[in-house]
Amino acid sequence: MKKLITIIFICMLIMIMTIPVVKASSTYTIELEVTKNEKEETFELYMLLPESYITYAINKAGMDIEYVGAETLIQNEIPFIDVDKSKVQDETYSENGIEYVQILLEPNANNLYTFEIIADYPEMDMKLRVKNDEKDYIMHIDNFKIENDVCQIEYDYDNDKIKQPTKIVINFGTLLLIIILIMIIIIAIISKVKTKE
Numbered sequence: 001m002k003k004l005i006t007i008i009f010i011c012m013l014i015m016i017m018t019i020p021v022v023k024a025s026s027t028y029t030i031e032l033e034v035t036k037n038e039k040e041e042t043f044e045l046y047m048l049l050p051e052s053y054i055t056y057a058i059n060k061a062g063m064d065i066e067y068v069g070a071e072t073l074i075q076n077e078i079p080f081i082d083v084d085k086s087k088v089q090d091e092t093y094s095e096n097g098i099e100y101v102q103i104l105l106e107p108n109a110n111n112l113y114t115f116e117i118i119a120d121y122p123e124m125d126m127k128l129r130v131k132n133d134e135k136d137y138i139m140h141i142d143n144f145k146i147e148n149d150v151c152q153i154e155y156d157y158d159n160d161k162i163k164q165p166t167k168i169v170i171n172f173g174t175l176l177l178i179i180i181l182i183m184i185i186i187i188a189i190i191s192k193v194k195t196k197e
Helices: 002-017 051-060 071-075 172-196
Strands: 027-035 044-050 093-095 098-105 112-118 127-131 136-140 150-156 161-163
Touching: 027 044, 044 051, 051 071, 051 098, 051 112, 071 098, 098 112, 127 150
Parallel strands: 027 150
Antiparallel strands: 027 112, 044 098, 044 127, 093 098, 127 136, 150 161
8 A cells, every 4th residue: 555655656746847847938929810701801911010019129139220110120130020021011000199010911821820029028019900991900919818928819800809719727736636636536446445355
C-alpha cells in the first residue's frame, strides 16, 4: 500500500514539474474569422492602426521619425510594424478626432485574417474595418481578451456582430483536484479489495 501511495505521489510531482513555463512574447496576434456570409459577398478587411500606436512603435524602436499619416508606414521600415507596404492605404480613417492608418488584410490558408500587435502597447485602440459597396462596418475590440498571445475574434458578416469564441476552460487547479480525487478513489478501491482478501 505504501508503495502505491509513493508511486502516485511521484507521478503527481512529475506532472506538476512538467507544467509549461509561459514566456513573455514581444507581440500577440489578432486573429479574425468571418462567419455567416451566406451570400458570399466580397469585401475588404482593414486593420486600423491609430497614430498613437504607430508613434509608440517608432519610439520603441528608437527611431527619429515624424508621424505623417499613411506615408509613415509607406516610407519607413519600422521594426515593430511588419506590413506589406503595398497594402497600406493612402486614405486614412478618422473617428472622434483620431487618425487611423488603414492596412488591407488578406486571409491566410485557414481563412483567418491576422495581424501582429506589440504586446506591451498599453491600449487596445486599434480597430478592424469591413468595407464593400453595401457596408462599411467598424469593429471596436477594446474589451477583447488575449489568451496565449492570440486575440481571437469571430465576425458575423450578415448581422455585423463581433464576439470572441466561447471556450470551456478548466484551470490547472481544478484539473489537479480531479486527478487527486480519482487517485483517492482508486486507492480506496484497492485497499478495500486487499482488506477482503
